[in-house]
Amino acid sequence: MCVLKLKKKKWVFLAIFTVLLFISIIPQNTRIEREKGRTNPKEAYFYQKLDRNRVQCDLCPRKCIIPSGSWGFCRARKNIDGILYSMGYASPCAVHVDPIEKKPFNHFHPGTKALSIASAGCNMRCKFCQNWEISQKNPTETSNYNLKPEMVVNIAISKNTKSIAYTYSEPINFYEYMIDTSRIAKRSGIRNVVHTNGFINKEPLEKLCKFVDAFCVDLKGFTEEFYKKNTSANLKQVLESLQIIKGNGVWLELVNLVIPSQNDSLEKIKEMSLWIKKNLGKNVPLTFSRFYPTHKLTNLPPTPVSTLEKAREIAVKAGLNYVYIGNVPGHKYEDTYCPNCGDKIIDRYGYHIVSNKIIEGRCKFCGYEIKGVWNEK
Structure with a gap:
């Protein structure tokens, strides 16, 4: 009975906390309203001009060849008279202040807030997309x-957020907006974090790495068949992106949404975990997230919690140090445990930090170094 009452209190606190974060995102002295179809087209950074006013987009592996007047696969880029434009530039359809844990990041400035922005479009067609209304x-x-890059940074500063998160839809598709904003944010001492599908070409990704402090990448499955059937993309390019991010020394975390009957093979989860350890290292945090029926997969049930627990056990046995269970508020494995002494060092409830026992990047109990990007004093 006492445990039940405590959980109810935590839920109430979490609900109030979340509501307060969403109030007054835009400063009161900045009068900005949303307008249907408002765009601020900017010429794309990565493309080639072809004959007959066609263009080839070089941002993602699709390399769409787009006739004049047509859109790319991502629905975010349009050829207007032989020039490729990023149509979502400075035109975000979503602007919110979120806990950094919602991105989700578990080892990047826990307990801080992020100004989160997104423009419409995505270069994948995930049947299980939770934000399909905008992606x-x-x-x-x-x-x-109508928010220019410098305005985004000013809002982040006025709201005392630690970082700007490019998220919700697919940040790759508002690449120019993200690059220009992150450049200004970096000069202003604001961190930049990106939640992405990782389906991007090498050159634009390496340029992005110069301004981004952390990536959270959705590793959606571990077979080409799954990617082709459920996302209309491919796994190979995503794995290459993960290695590029790691190679550039940018903090990286992974999320795997476990979908019943689609990507929940324990053998493939083991294979994925071993690949992560070998190619990215044992200290890259991995979250197995619970699927709920949505978009085109409403016929499937939510992921059994027992499946997530088995996945976590497999990943830990494969040698990964920081493995989480997500989308199950109150579960013990949404917390962080020291790989050395086993003590709980970050106590979470949903997106709320209950306590943090990491001191100057080390476990309070045994002094072991905990990999991550932690809050400065």
Whole structure:
């Protein structure tokens, strides 16, 4: 009975905390309203001009060849008279202040807030997308703010957020907006974090790495068949992106949404875990997240918690130090444990930090170094 009452209190606190974060995102002295179809097209950074006013986009592995007047696969880029434009530039359809844990990041400035922005579009077609209302539309179909990069940074500063998160839809598709904003943010002492599918070409990714402090990448499955069937993309390019991010020394965390009957093979989870350890290292945090029916997969049930627990056990046995269970508020494995002494060092409840026992990057109990990007004094 006491445990039940405590959980109820935590839920109430979490609900109030979340509501307060969403109040007054835009400073009161900045009068900004959303407008349906508002866009601020900017010429794309990575593309080639072809004959007959066609262009080839070189941002992601699709390398779309786009006739004049047409959109790319991502619905975020349009060829207008032989010039490729990023249509979502400075036109975010979503602007919120979130806990950094919602991205989700478990080892990057825990307990801090992030100003989160997104423009419409995505270069994948995930059947299980939780934000399909904006990811599967183009910027002319959503209600958008008019927010230039410097305005985004000013809002982040005024709201006392530690970072700006490029998230919700697919940041790759508002690449120019993200690059320009992150450059200004970096000069202003604001961190930049990206939650992405990782389906991007090498050159634009390496340029992005110069301004980004942390990536959270959705490793959606571990077979080409799964990617082709459920995302219309491929695994190979995503794995290459993970190695590029790691090679550039940028903090990296991974999320694997475990979907019943689609990517929940324990053998493949073991294979994925071993690949992560070999190619990215044992200290890259991995979260196995619970699936809930949505978009085009409403026929499937939520992921059994027992499946997530088995996945975590396999990953830990494979040698990964920081393995989490996500989307199950109150579960003991949303917490962080010291790989050396086993004590709980970050106590979480949903997106809320109950306590943090990491001191100057080390376990309070045994002094073991905990890999991550921690809050400065």
